[in-house]
Amino acid sequence: MTTSASQVQRLYLIHVATSPSVPCYLVQTSDGKNVLIDSGFPEGFPQGFQRSPNLPPPQLRKNVVEQLAELGLQPDDIDLLICTHFDVDHAGRHDQFPRAEHVVQRAHYELARGGHPRFAGIRAHWDDPALRYRLVDGDTELLAGLELIETSGHTPGHQAVLVRLPQTGPVLLTIDSVPFERVFTPEREKGPFDDNLEQLRASTRKLLDLVERERVALVVFGHDAEQWKTLKKAPEHYS
Numbered sequence: 001m002t003t004s005a006s007q008v009q010r011l012y013l014i015h016v017a018t019s020p021s022v023p024c025y026l027v028q029t030s031d032g033k034n035v036l037i038d039s040g041f042p043e044g045f046p047q048g049f050q051r052s053p054n055l056p057p058p059q060l061r062k063n064v065v066e067q068l069a070e071l072g073l074q075p076d077d078i079d080l081l082i083c084t085h086f087d088v089d090h091a092g093r094h095d096q097f098p099r100a101e102h103v104v105q106r107a108h109y110e111l112a113r114g115g116h117p118r119f120a121g122i123r124a125h126w127d128d129p130a131l132r133y134r135l136v137d138g139d140t141e142l143l144a145g146l147e148l149i150e151t152s153g154h155t156p157g158h159q160a161v162l163v164r165l166p167q168t169g170p171v172l173l174t175i176d177s178v179p180f181e182r183v184f185t186p187e188r189e190k191g192p193f194d195d196n197l198e199q200l201r202a203s204t205r206k207l208l209d210l211v212e213r214e215r216v217a218l219v220v221f222g223h224d225a226e227q228w229k230t231l232k233k234a235p236e237h238y239s
């Protein structure tokens, strides 16, 4: 049997903070591509950043660059960086990956570039002139076994990611469209950081349908500290 096409091989869950749990993800392909999903908090966080007063500061772990180094990877080894959205806990180190092609939903990029205050605080990190962006519109197969799922509601143009692994099967990374397992229901309410309830519910229904249709083997929720205790974290991986 010969398989020459690039296939998704491994998924690493990179835990950069606890309480709340804040992840990045690394996908590796059979032809040696490294795809990073999100980059975590910026250097120096939380000093000087506006935060919700009723949230405790996150317990930071090693940042994404340090954890990639433990996997033998330098920032320049990252080929693609999937930007799920530009919140402070997701886009704080994008500027440390200038060689990667950054992939974001056009609607999200244009909103943020237009100066939306929600994304302005860390603009220097995602709007560095050295960064190259690929703008996508809606659901997009980025490469074989790696799909971007448009899931507005938390923010306009938020994207979740479906990773089809050879042994585990399809894994859905909901990111912030569904931060906790307990809100993975059609009639959920808005959380404090969600932008639009109607879109949030539509995106949730879309993901519930996808889980059933694609027989998703594992759903990883965006900030679910309880679930994270049960998951394999880098340097371990799912294959």
Ligand SMILES: [Zn+2]
Pocket: 087, 089, 090, 176, 222, 223
């Ligand atoms: Zn988040």
